[in-house]
Amino acid sequence: MSTPPPAPTDAATLRGRRVVLVVAVLASFVAFLDGSIVTVALPAIARELGGGTAAGGAAGDGGAGLALQQWVVDAYLLTLGSLMLVAGSLSDTFGRVRVLRAGLVGFAVTSVLAALAPDPGLLIAARALQGVTAALLVPSSLALITSTFTGPAQGKAIGSWTAWTGVAFLIGPLTGGALVDTLGWRWVFAVVVVPVVLTLVLMTRLPGDAHRGAEGAPPRVDVVGAVLAAVGLAGPVFALIEGQRVGFGAWFVVVPLVVGLAALAAFVWWERRTPAPMMPLSLFRTRSFTVGNLATVGIYAALSLGTLTIPLVVQELAGLPATLAGLVTLPTTIVSLAFSTLFGTLAATHGPRLFMTIGPLITASGFVWMLLVRDPIDVWWQIVPGVVLFGFGLSVTVAPLTSTVLSQIPPGQSGIASAVNNAISRVAGLVAVAFLGVIAGGALTVGGFHRVVIVVAVLLGVSALVSFVGLRDRTRAS
Numbered sequence: 001m002s003t004p005p006p007a008p009t010d011a012a013t014l015r016g017r018r019v020v021l022v023v024a025v026l027a028s029f030v031a032f033l034d035g036s037i038v039t040v041a042l043p044a045i046a047r048e049l050g051g052g053t054a055a056g057g058a059a060g061d062g063g064a065g066l067a068l069q070q071w072v073v074d075a076y077l078l079t080l081g082s083l084m085l086v087a088g089s090l091s092d093t094f095g096r097v098r099v100l101r102a103g104l105v106g107f108a109v110t111s112v113l114a115a116l117a118p119d120p121g122l123l124i125a126a127r128a129l130q131g132v133t134a135a136l137l138v139p140s141s142l143a144l145i146t147s148t149f150t151g152p153a154q155g156k157a158i159g160s161w162t163a164w165t166g167v168a169f170l171i172g173p174l175t176g177g178a179l180v181d182t183l184g185w186r187w188v189f190a191v192v193v194v195p196v197v198l199t200l201v202l203m204t205r206l207p208g209d210a211h212r213g214a215e216g217a218p219p220r221v222d223v224v225g226a227v228l229a230a231v232g233l234a235g236p237v238f239a240l241i242e243g244q245r246v247g248f249g250a251w252f253v254v255v256p257l258v259v260g261l262a263a264l265a266a267f268v269w270w271e272r273r274t275p276a277p278m279m280p281l282s283l284f285r286t287r288s289f290t291v292g293n294l295a296t297v298g299i300y301a302a303l304s305l306g307t308l309t310i311p312l313v314v315q316e317l318a319g320l321p322a323t324l325a326g327l328v329t330l331p332t333t334i335v336s337l338a339f340s341t342l343f344g345t346l347a348a349t350h351g352p353r354l355f356m357t358i359g360p361l362i363t364a365s366g367f368v369w370m371l372l373v374r375d376p377i378d379v380w381w382q383i384v385p386g387v388v389l390f391g392f393g394l395s396v397t398v399a400p401l402t403s404t405v406l407s408q409i410p411p412g413q414s415g416i417a418s419a420v421n422n423a424i425s426r427v428a429g430l431v432a433v434a435f436l437g438v439i440a441g442g443a444l445t446v447g448g449f450h451r452v453v454i455v456v457a458v459l460l461g462v463s464a465l466v467s468f469v470g471l472r473d474r475t476r477a478s
Contacts, residue, residue: 019206020144025160025161027138027199029164033192034130034192035080035172039308045123074430077427077433079135084419084426087099089419097206100144110133114127142158142422158344226278228263240434280416283420289417291404296424302459306367306456311328312444317377336395353467355396356471359400362389366386369389436452439452
């Protein structure tokens with residue numbers, strides 16, 4: 001009688017899980033890093049590339065310069081947000097590792113294209129292509145975690161993922177500032193190739209079961225749903241961005257808006273009727289998933305608006321170089337790295353309601369502190385203490401939020417569930433950035449900055465209220 005093969009040892013299992021976590025962190029790190037590292041390079045980009053942008057006008061003009069800076073950010077977020085659902089569906093269908101690998105290779109190529117762009121139009125096009133490839137990274141990396149870890153270990157792993165990807169989101173301005181002041185703004189795109197190569201090497205060590213697709217995933221891609229979702233997300237957001245520049249009566253604003261809204265309505269209709277939907281609407285019957293995504297709207301709109309504005313104020317109003325502008329955000333990075341895993345674990349044990357209520361309020365208090373900003377600006381007293389509060393509140397909030405959204409979702413739908421949450425966060429951030437000019441009053445002044453931080457604080461307060469009312473104490477993130 002033959003004996004069955006021995007089960008993997010605990011040490012081997014732990015090593016495999018550790019590699020999964022590191023790969024997931026690095027893959028998301030790449031996307032978050034590129035989304036944040038560019039913020040401190042925006043003034044240098046506007047100065048070098050000059051006039052004739054996709055947003056219109058000359059970069060030397062205050063309004064047009066702000067429009068160029070918005071489009072360098074928004075082109076990336078537009079394609080990233082509109083294709084996130086498609087990417088999550090591909091991850092569940094074809095396997096997380098295969099989709100991750102394709103995304104990483106494509107991201108490296110498009111990053112080099114952005115670094116070599118000779119004019120604003122090609123830079124914005126390269127940023128849009130970067131968003132396409134980045135959309136393949138985040139849902140797949142998070143689904144890799146949720147399909148590998150269970151129970152409290154999943155909450156702890158998501159906390160670690162949040163902490164380290166949050167570091168990428170926040171350390172980007174520091175790294176970008178140093179590169180802008182020494183080598184030039186083009187290196188903020190080229191440097192992303194380094195973590196991409198490292199991640200591809202580590203992926204060769206992933207355990208075999210990480211390469212499979214999700215059990216219960218649709219046998220084919222919902223092509224109709226994918227097209228409707230992409231058009232439905234991209235059309236209205238494009239209209240919001242351009243409508244502020246040229247007016248909402250222009251035909252090339254009205255047409256994308258109408259087509260996009262019609263596509264969204266058709267998407268919901270199609271997903272209710274197709275036998276293999278890309279985004280099963282049954283996901284929204286889960287209370288924690290729905291409430292978590294509602295809270296995500298306000299939290300990520302606030303974070304995107306705030307983290308874009310702070311480096312601009314430090315450089316353009318306070319007159320500090322790009323390196324110091326990046327250094328201003330360093331306390332947030334340190335605090336996030338120190339506490340995110342802890343709060344992810346606590347939320348998995350005690351439930352997320354308390355953390356998702358208090359965390360946004362602490363973050364809001366950090367931005368309220370920045371109402372102290374006056375001419376002449378004292379960055380180290382008027383801004384940095386607020387940044388520290390912002391970082392601590394972020395640590396309390398983000399890991400419990402991510403765990404809550406995915407806590408009761410079957411593993412076979414973890415990719416699309418993660419994609420829904422990430423699409424909501426990216427689109428919310430994109431719309432917030434698109435309204436920066438309106439909120440700030442057309443140009444970034446001290447008064448405009450005060451209006452921005454008030455809007456950020458209100459968004460965070462609303463998200464705290466949503467979490468307090470919508471979540472139940474017995475809801476667990478594990």
